[in-house]
Amino acid sequence: MQVELIDKTYNMRNKLIAGNWKLNPATSDSALELCRQLKLRLAPFSKAKIVVCPPFTALCLAVDLLKGTRISIGAQNLYWEDSGAYTGEISAPMLKSAGCEYVIIGHSERRLFFHETNENVHHKIIAAQRHNLIPIVCVGETLQQRESGVMKDVVMEQVTEALRGMSEQALQNLVIAYEPVWAIGTGKTATPAQAEEMHEFIRSLILEDFTKSVSDQMLILYGGSVKPDNARDLLQNTNIDGALVGGACLSAESFSEIVRAGEELL
Ligand code: PEP
Numbered sequence: 001m002q003v004e005l006i007d008k009t010y011n012m013r014n015k016l017i018a019g020n021w022k023l024n025p026a027t028s029d030s031a032l033e034l035c036r037q038l039k040l041r042l043a044p045f046s047k048a049k050i051v052v053c054p055p056f057t058a059l060c061l062a063v064d065l066l067k068g069t070r071i072s073i074g075a076q077n078l079y080w081e082d083s084g085a086y087t088g089e090i091s092a093p094m095l096k097s098a099g100c101e102y103v104i105i106g107h108s109e110r111r112l113f114f115h116e117t118n119e120n121v122h123h124k125i126i127a128a129q130r131h132n133l134i135p136i137v138c139v140g141e142t143l144q145q146r147e148s149g150v151m152k153d154v155v156m157e158q159v160t161e162a163l164r165g166m167s168e169q170a171l172q173n174l175v176i177a178y179e180p181v182w183a184i185g186t187g188k189t190a191t192p193a194q195a196e197e198m199h200e201f202i203r204s205l206i207l208e209d210f211t212k213s214v215s216d217q218m219l220i221l222y223g224g225s226v227k228p229d230n231a232r233d234l235l236q237n238t239n240i241d242g243a244l245v246g247g248a249c250l251s252a253e254s255f256s257e258i259v260r261a262g263e264e265l266l
Contacts, residue, residue, distance in 0.1 A: 013241045016175060016262075017259045021250065031055075038066070039066060041253060045259055052072075077103070080123035092128050093131050101134060136221070139202070143181070156201075156205055160209075171206070177221040178223070186225060189224055189234070199222065203216075221240075231262070232265070243262070245258055
């Protein structure tokens, strides 16, 4: 009886596989070709949620080409003001009208190279949700923070500051991605046990401030060198609800294998 209850709770959450194209590919033609390949390769899947996040200049072509498929489009960043004198920025209403449904917020590369703070991340989440974009909020510690044993403090601060003052309803339209900085683009993946431990911790943080149902339903993705050959081992853990994939999402073949790993667990 107990086992059945646990399984039902687990099945309430889907698997979400999101691809972060970062500053790739260099031309619109290559972006178009990647979308075509994704459309073909991802057509057989019917259960996992799939999101691709191209650079801004490829958003509209991705939306057009992938219309009518189960693939949703996300952006990689946004600014918290809707409009105004903010040269070089892009806003939530602009992304929404381009056809985006998701937006990555607080990726470690934004925090590191563009000095984004937890406060900035919070403002961006509010702006995204004001325009019905689902934020994929990235958190994660550096290698030095892990080695000095403060990784949970760092992640707790990132999560609590990002979600400060948010309503239960807002939390239902938000995804968290745990991405240990030392595992991003390095080929080093967190072990499934390390990832699961942090995901369980993040879920417990949600439970401290929100209801059990919000915490149970929160999608928490793992990101950091996810590849076809390690995806299943990561995704089969109870608190790992999907993956945010960088390098491996630039090949439709490897991205679709990661989607397959998620789909087979549903
Ligand atoms: C990422 O960019 O979010 C990421 C996890 O990259 P990679 O899969 O290349 O480590």
